[in-house]
Amino acid sequence: MLVLEKDEMVQNFIAQQNDLKEHISLQNNFLENQISLVAGLDIAYWHKNNKEYGACCIQVFDFRSKNLIEQVSYINEITVPYISGFLAFRELPLILEAVKKLKTQPSLYMFDGNGYLHKRHMGIATHASFYLKKPTIGVAKTYYKIENIDFTMPENIAGAFTDIVIDGEVFGRTLRSRKNVKPIFVSCGNWIDLDTATNITMHFIDKDSRLPIPVRYADLATHQARKLHQDDV
DNA sequence: GCGACAG
């Protein structure tokens, strides 16, 4: 891809995100006791015949029992390159096709990546919410640095957190989901507040991972889907 | 030229 083309593409991406960001809401548009199904979502990649492919997996869990209710996957060629800050444009096409295959209707979606914790407040969790039309939460495994601001390490206690504040505004939260693990980075996607997003994330933490169950299992599912696809041919 | 860089 030519440098000039990429630059034009990025300008287009920024324009799209600036339109959408005007409609972000950091308030719950639901009652916490109304949450029934929570979806986790992830994508794995591989190369074949000089092309790049991706497998998007969605795992739907019952909020109270934490039982797996439904799982779907969708595999297709990936056409948009990875550009830091524009993850949604790369992953959204697969995500939307996978969502079409769902028979259940999740109350909210949890993403592997940021939401409001983004230089334009438009990480994939926030960006995707406008297409899913459901509340979303962003859960990132590594810190996405904004304006050279570092995060403050929270105490080594399960549930401890520090907020990531830039120019007086809370962008997201560094959360120690379990004792003796690296923290994760939780941020609002849309139509949810940060405390609720944190509570839901902690609700889905078990002894096996620092990541919440829906995101963790979606990640495992994408690896399995990739392996099946590769063994197939 | 060098370092940064969610997934």
Next chain:
DNA sequence: ATCTTGTCGC
């Protein structure tokens, strides 16, 4: 994200 085995520690 992906390429990759064993190994140290709870």
